[in-house]
Amino acid sequence: MEKVLRKPSIVKQNKKFVGKDRFGNSYYQHYDDEGYETKREVVYLGDYDKWTTFSNQYMDPFWQEWLKKRQKKPYTPEELEKLYRDYDLRVNKFQNEYEMSKNQSYSPEQKYAQYVSQFESKEEPQQKYEEYMSNRSQEYRKQEQLQQKYQKEQESKAQYVNQKFADFDFDRFDTSKQQQQKQQTQNNQQQQQQKQQQQSHQNQQQQQQNQNQYDSYYNKFNKSGKSGSGFNPKEWKPWEKK
Numbered sequence: 202m203e204k205v206l207r208k209p210s211i212v213k214q215n216k217k218f219v220g221k222d223r224f225g226n227s228y229y230q231h232y233d234d235e236g237y238e239t240k241r242e243v244v245y246l247g248d249y250d251k252w253t254t255f256s257n258q259y260m261d262p263f264w265q266e267w268l269k270k271r272q273k274k275p276y277t278p279e280e281l282e283k284l285y286r287d288y289d290l291r292v293n294k295f296q297n298e299y300e301m302s303k304n305q306s307y308s309p310e311q312k313y314a315q316y317v318s319q320f321e322s323k324e325e326p327q328q329k330y331e332e333y334m335s336n337r338s339q340e341y342r343k344q345e346q347l348q349q350k351y352q353k354e355q356e357s358k359a360q361y362v363n364q365k366f367a368d369f370d371f372d373r374f375d376t377s378k379q380q381q382q383k384q385q386t387q388n389n390q391q392q393q394q395q396k397q398q399q400q401s402h403q404n405q406q407q408q409q410q411n412q413n414q415y416d417s418y419y420n421k422f423n424k425s426g427k428s429g430s431g432f433n434p435k436e437w438k439p440w441e442k443k
Contacts, residue, residue: 216242219275222261223285228268228275241268262288 216229225246231239243260263284266272276284 220264220281222264222281224261226260226264228264230275241270243268 215233216231219228219230221227227244227246229242229244231242233239243264245260263272263276263281267275
């Protein structure tokens with residue numbers, strides 16, 4: 202099969218005029234076929250280089266922000282009028298300050314005196330070196346005392362927290378340990394009951410055994426013809442064999 206070569210799709214660019222600055226430069230916004238903004242362009246007034254940088258003195262600073270996409274929407278005429286008015290006021294202020302500073306001429310001695318007066322206080326006399334060092338030492342001792350006090354407070358807080366932590370009964374909130382203790386208590390009670398039952402059973406067996414021995418001895422004594430002649434049940438001791 203023969204390969205069919207397709208032409209690459211070309212996106213047409215449409216541009217729209219959005220405004221003009223006071224230097225006569227025109228500004229355009231480019232769009233693609235789908236209506237999305239692509240690039241922003243300036244068309245200069247005059248014959249100088251089209252690729253002049255944004256720092257050109259004949260370009261409006263507010264429209265520079267729009268070209269750099271720091272300003273989303275183009276400026277309206279009302280916004281530009283307000284911006285130009287504020288900008289002119291600031292420029293005039295700076296120019297007036299510059300002219301006033303140029304007119305004032307100071308001698309080197311006056312400039313030095315003006316510079317030194319910024320760091321000197323006329324109300325307070327200059328402090329001596331000994332007073333300065335004593336104040337520094339007092340301030341150092343004060344800071345050291347505050348630091349020691351803070352350390353003691355922190356140590357006392359740590360001791361209090363450690364003591365509370367050591368005295369705290371964690372088993373009270375541990376359900377597994379509570380269940381183990383409960384089970385252990387039940388087992389101990391059951392073992393104690395079993396021991397008591399075994400002991401009572403042994404006692405009953407011993408009593409029954411004693412009673413059987415007593416009955417056998419008593420019957421044996423009666424069969425021998427000695428009934429009523431000296432037999433005392435209180436003196437009978439079956440564990441003593443004669």
